[in-house]
Amino acid sequence: MANFTEIATQFTEFYYNQFDTDRKQLAALYRDTSMLTFESSSVAGAAGIVEKLSSLPFEKVKHAVSTLDAQPAPNDGIMILVTGALLVDEEQRPMNYTQAFQLLPDGAGSFFIFNDIFKLVYGA
């Protein structure tokens, strides 16, 4: 396997750039077997996932990644844990979030998202 940290970093940059530019285009990163849990609400399959992401109640969003850690996972997968902050619409206060991804090889030299869990983090 290529350098998993490098792949994880490239993937994460691409994912959030795409999310913040046009999140409908994220469909290409998921498959029919993919799962998303967004603020404890779960959907499966690329179509359902993108419908969920598209329906989120904001127009503009900007993610800023603070930390990224990656590990090799079974089946030549990659597990990623991101922490960061995001700003939506005209809101001035960033919200902290954490997001865990499991990427799997797509058989064509790239990776797709199998597991995706997103959660806002509130102060203790």
Place this chain on the structure above:
Amino acid sequence: MANFTEIATQFTEFYYNQFDTDRKQLAALYRDTSMLTFESSSVAGAAGIVEKLSSLPFEKVKHAVSTLDAQPAPNDGIMILVTGALLVDEEQRPMNYTQAFQLLPDGAGSFFIFNDIFKLVYGA
């Protein structure tokens, strides 16, 4: 597979109880193939992982889980994302953290930790 959310909840309760009581005993939850990334420092194998956890510079620790989300993962595994807060020693201010686990079946009806990524979360 049994209910993955139920297994994830039971596992997480057991893990943090054990961590807060006697973290050396966590060895039983890891295997030689397991990986831990703790605040971006990585170790592999049950022995190395428990040595790392045991060497953390606090005596007393108490985790409080705020949220837990789980998804089925490849190979009958379970992926878990936890957010929570922890208190160490006589410190009065809790620290926020996030932790992602990937559990795999151990072939004997239970699960072990394959991937474990822990990260403190600081305010945006």
